[in-house]
Structure formats: structure tokens, C-alpha cells
Amino acid sequence: MVDEVHxxxxxxxxxxxxxxxxxxxxxxxxxxxxxxxxxxxxxxxQGLESGKVDTLSxxxxxxxxxxxxxxxxxLWPMAATGREKAVRWSLHxxxxxxxxxxxxxxxxxxAGAKVLIVRNTVPAAxxxxxxxxxxxxxxxxxxxxxxxxxxxHSRFSRQDRPLLDAAIESELGKERPPGSRIIIGTxxxxxxxxxxxxxxxxxxxxxxxxxxxxxxxxxHKRDTNERPxxxxxxxxxxxxxxxxxxxxxxxxxxNGLGRFSEGGGVYxxxxxxxxxxxxxxxxxxxxxxxxNRMLVEAATHPDRLEEIERSMGSEWTLHGQKLAGDVGANxxxxxxxxxxxxxxxxxxxxxxxxxxxxxxxxxxxxxRLVEFEPPQSGPFGVPVRxxxxxxxxxxxxxxxxAQPEGATAHDGVIEFMLGGRHYRYSRLGLxxxxxx
Numbered sequence: 001m002v003d004e005v006h007x008x009x010x011x012x013x014x015x016x017x018x019x020x021x022x023x024x025x026x027x028x029x030x031x032x033x034x035x036x037x038x039x040x041x042x043x044x045x046q047g048l049e050s051g052k053v054d055t056l057s058x059x060x061x062x063x064x065x066x067x068x069x070x071x072x073x074x075l076w077p078m079a080a081t082g083r084e085k086a087v088r089w090s091l092h093x094x095x096x097x098x099x100x101x102x103x104x105x106x107x108x109x110x111a112g113a114k115v116l117i118v119r120n121t122v123p124a125a126x127x128x129x130x131x132x133x134x135x136x137x138x139x140x141x142x143x144x145x146x147x148x149x150x151x152x153h154s155r156f157s158r159q160d161r162p163l164l165d166a167a168i169e170s171e172l173g174k175e176r177p178p179g180s181r182i183i184i185g186t187x188x189x190x191x192x193x194x195x196x197x198x199x200x201x202x203x204x205x206x207x208x209x210x211x212x213x214x215x216x217x218x219x220h221k222r223d224t225n226e227r228p229x230x231x232x233x234x235x236x237x238x239x240x241x242x243x244x245x246x247x248x249x250x251x252x253x254x255n256g257l258g259r260f261s262e263g264g265g266v267y268x269x270x271x272x273x274x275x276x277x278x279x280x281x282x283x284x285x286x287x288x289x290x291x292n293r294m295l296v297e298a299a300t301h302p303d304r305l306e307e308i309e310r311s312m313g314s315e316w317t318l319h320g321q322k323l324a325g326d327v328g329a330n331x332x333x334x335x336x337x338x339x340x341x342x343x344x345x346x347x348x349x350x351x352x353x354x355x356x357x358x359x360x361x362x363x364x365x366x367x368r369l370v371e372f373e374p375p376q377s378g379p380f381g382v383p384v385r386x387x388x389x390x391x392x393x394x395x396x397x398x399x400x401x402a403q404p405e406g407a408t409a410h411d412g413v414i415e416f417m418l419g420g421r422h423y424r425y426s427r428l429g430l431x432x433x434x435x436x
Contacts, residue, residue, distance in 0.1 A: 010327050013041065014334035021048045022341040035215070036208035036292065038300045039064065046070055058303040066293035080289060085218055088285045089236040091277070093244055095203055095255055098124070102131045102138070104237060108199045109141045109180040112228040114172055116197035117184045118213050120205060120256025120266055122153050126428055129184045143171055143183040146380045148412065148427050152185030155429035158386045160378055169194055174220050189216065196220045198231040203239045203255055205267055207276040207299035210238070211292060238280055246270050246277070250315050259319065263326040271308040271320060275299040367391050370404050370418060379412035379427040387425060393432055395419035 020030050032045065039061035047053040049072060056064070065077035094100040101117070108115045119125040129151050132138045142149040145160075145167045152164050171181055172195040183189070183197070190212045196219040202210065218234035241248075241255070249258035249270055256266035257273055267273060276299045286295065298304055309317045368389045375383035395418070404416040404423075414425040415433070422433040 010330040011334045013044075014331050015338055017044065017048060018338045018341075020045070024049055025341075035289075036211050036296050038208070038296055040300075040302060042070055046072065055302075058297060058301040061301055062294045062297045064293055066289060082289065083221060084290065085234055085288050086285055087214055087217065087234040087236060087288055089214075089238055089280055090284065091204075091240050091244060091280055092237050093240050093242050095239040095241050098128045098131050101128055101201065101239065102135065104201060105132060105182050106135060106138045106141075108231065109138065109182050111230050112180055113198040113231045114176065114181045114196075115183070115199045115201060116172070116189065116195065116216055117182065118189050118200070118202040119184070119186055120203040122151075122155055122186055122429065124203070124255055125151055125153060125184050125186055126431075129428070132182060132184070138182065141180045141182045143168065143181060145427075148380055150379070150427045151429060152183065153188055153429055154186065154388075155390075155431075157378065157384045157425070158388070159382050159384055160380055163380050163382060165193060172196055178226075189213070194219070196222075198227050200234075200236040201239065202236065204273060204276060204280075205256070206269070206272045207279065208296050209267070210276060211288070211295065214288065240277060244277055246273055247312075247315065250319050259322060259326075263322075263329070268326070269305075269323055271305045271316065271323075272299055274308050274312065274316075275304055368394055368398070368402075370402075372404055372407055372414075372416075376407055376409040376414045377412070378409075378414065378425075384414060384425065387430065389418070389423075389430065393423075393430070395421050 023030055039056045043053050043055055064075055067078045067080055069076045069078050092100075092104070094104075105115045105117055117125075117128065119128065129142070129149075133142060133149060139149070143152070144150065145163050150164065150167075152168055156164060168183065168189070171177070172183060174194060174196065176196060183195075187209075189195070190209065193216070195216045197217050200213060200217040202213050204210070205213070214234075214236055217236060224232065246257060248254070252258065253260060253265055253268075258270055259265050259268035279295060279298055283291070283295075305320065309320045368391075370387050370389060372385055372387070375385040378384040398419040402419050404418055407414060407416040412426060416423055416425075424431045424433050
């Protein structure tokens with residue numbers, strides 16, 4: 001069973017297709033679960049056995065039943081099991097104005113709301129956290145772990161992350177306590193957490209991701225007096241750049257939006273972002289899950305993305321061509337790296353794992369898990385033993401056996417050196433310190 005399969009992850013999609021094809025070829029069965037899978041990816045999975053991929057037009061894809069069960073013979077409607085909800089969403093051109101975002105959150109918390117803020121990058125979340133914490137009234141409303149105000153994102157130790165998750169579900173779960181609360185984080189808040197906010201404030205992101213975030217809004221049915229009167233119905237404030245203009249990000253990614261110069265990015269496809277923006281403008285209120293299929297297809301279907309390119313001009317067409325090149329390159333690399341399951345591994349010397357280079361994976365082959373010996377006193381009262389560090393935060397040419405040096409811990413802050421770089425780990429997560 002595979003949960004939340006995202007079609008945008010081309011590399012992993014190819015590997016998953018190969019794995020499923022081999023599994024099915026051996027007489028196995030597979031069940032894939034997704035709340036936001038687009039028709040293009042669904043058609044590829046559906047055609048794994050036959051080798052025939054029937055791509056639906058946007059018009060037909062948008063009216064396909066939802067929820068549904070897809071198997072080799074077709075698409076079958078299923079009865080919805082979750083609670084339906086109406087969501088009002090609105091655009092706010094203050095993505096680059098953390099002080100204004102803080103004010104939106106404070107106003108809601110002042111009215112008694114539990115506010116969930118999801119930003120696309122850790123630096124943006126950290127900056128907003130600092131502004132709200134410094135406010136004379138708002139600091140008391142920030143999410144806490146063992147009495148310590150904190151963020152929620154991926155740059156925490158393996159010992160502290162379970163504490164963060166448990167505290168989030170305690171503060172914002174089904175049995176949440178009364179009172180105002182402001183929770184700030186990144187994509188980790190949209191995954192595998194049973195949390196229920198009164199108001200969602202989120203950076204704009206691809207529609208399928210946005211729907212995942214909205215899934216943390218009014219998640220549970222509550223009595224009328226359990227939510228503030230102004231937030232008795234689900235509301236989402238979607239943050240966008242000034243004038244809702246994403247064109248500058250074609251050349252310089254910002255706030256997780258746009259393609260890096262060598263390919264990739266947090267959310268590289270600005271066509272999907274623009275399509276999502278237009279849908280929010282044209283549909284001020286949506287019904288979940290009834291509108292899920294239409295929304296995902298209208299923001300991700302190839303026909304709609306081509307329309308975005310035509311309407312936005314040549315720079316956007318070039319952007320689409322670069323993205324298509326990235327997809328082709330990633331699919332080629334994935335096909336080169338996958339093991340051929342119909343060939344005997346042990347008897348074929350050409351099937352051995354290569355010794356002269358590393359093969360990347362979704363988790364990032366260059367990421368590093370460092371260990372503190374002895375463990376250091378962490379920000380939430382638990383000793384920190386293992387700390388993951390993403391590849392982009394590591395120095396070039398770092399020795400594979402390198403471990404932290406000169407680690408010191410004081411008042412919940414750990415500082416250490418790794419490969420000549422200076423790092424700090426605290427209630428804000430892992431940060432690189434720019435000395436001098």
C-alpha cells in the first residue's frame with residue numbers, strides 16, 4: 001500500500017512503476033491510496049500491465065467520479081466516507097510581508113482561534129515565528145513543546161521530532177484544549193498528523209498540496225461553542241506575492257516557488273501555481289471532497305498547463321520546455337538506475353551495484369545523519385543523539401566519516417562544527433551560522 005503518491009516526483013514515480021510492474025508480474029496485488037492523484041499519473045499506473053496508457057482530456061478527467069476505485073478495467077465510483085465541508089478561501093498578496101502575516105494570525109488568535117500557518121520554506125517560517133514571539137500579546141499563543149515555544153519543520157533531531165508531533169496533536173488534535181493557539185511550520189504539518197485548525201494561513205502551493213493543507217482545517221466536527229463565532233466555518237488565507245505576479249520567479253525562485261537554474265526546486269512548476277491562483281480567484285468557496293477532482297485536474301492537467309503557457313507568453317512557454325526537459329532527464333536517470341528484475345542478479349556481473357558513484361534517491365543521497373557522542377542536552381529537555389542535515393546545508397567535499405566537532409550545549413542550544421562549518425540547533429531547528 002502506498003499513501004499520497006505525488007505525480008510530480010518523476011524519479012520516484014518511475015521506480016514505483018517498475019516495482020509495481022514486477023510485483024504484478026509475479027502474481028501480486030497492490031493498492032495505492034491518494035487524495036489528490038491527477039489523471040495522467042492514474043492512467044500510467046492503470047496501464048502498467050497492458051502497457052497502454054489512455055490519457056483523458058481535461059473535460060473528461062474533471063468529471064470523473066471522486067472518490068473512486070481505479071483498476072485495470074476502469075474507474076468505479078465509491079461512496080464518500082469522510083465528512084463534507086465548505087471552505088472559503090481568499091488571496092492575500094503579503095507573502096513577502098511577514099509583519100502583515102503575523103497581524104493576520106494575531107487578529108484571529110485574539111478572537112480565540114487556533115491558527116495553523118504553513119510556509120513553504122524554513123527561513124520564512126522562522127522569520128514569522130520571531131516576529132510573532134516578539135509581539136507583547138502574541139508570544140503566549142505560540143505552540144509549545146514541554147513549555148518551550150517552537151516551530152514544526154524537518155530540521156529537528158530524531159529524538160525531538162516525535163515530541164513535536166505529539167505536542168501538535170495534543171494542542172490541535174481531536175481532543176484539543178480550549179483557547180487560542182498559533183502553530184507555525186512547513187510541509188511537515190500537512191503530512192500524517194491528525195490536527196484541526198480553526199483558520200489556515202498558507203503560502204500558495206500546487207493545488208494538490210494545498211488541498212492536503214486544507215485537510216488540517218476544520219478536520220473534526222465540533223459543537224458550535226467549540227470554535228470562535230468568526231471561525232465557525234472553514235476559512236483559508238492563501239498568501240501570494242505582490243500583485244499575485246509569479247513572473248519574477250521564472251528567473252529567481254522565491255518562497256519555495258520556481259525552478260532552480262539546474263532543475264528542481266520546492267515547487268518548480270509555476271504553471272501549476274498560476275493555475276492554482278486562478279482557481280482560488282474564480283471559486284471563492286469550494287466543497288470538500290466534492291470539488292477535489294475538478295480542482296486537481298484544473299491545476300495539473302497537461303491541457304490546462306498548455307493554456308497557461310499560451311496566455312502568459314514566451315517566457316512561460318520556455319519555462320514549460322525546461323520542466324519537460326527535467327522530466328525527461330529524470331525518467332532517463334531512473335530507468336538507468338533501476339534493477340532489471342527479470343535478470344539473475346548473482347550470476348550477471350553487469351548487475352552489480354556500481355562502486356564508483358552514488359545513486360540518488362528521494363531522500364537525498366548526499367544528506368547526512370550526524371551523531372553526538374556523548375548526546376547533547378536539547379531544547380526540549382531530551383538528549384539529542386542523531387541529527388539529519390540536508391545536502392544543501394553541508395560543505396562541499398565533506399568526508400563520508402565526518403562527525404560533529406566541538407559540540408557545546410547551553411540553555412537548550414547546541415553549537416557544533418562540521419567540515420569547517422558552524423551550526424546551531426535549538427527550538428528553531430537546525431541553522432547554519434555565518435561566522436563573521
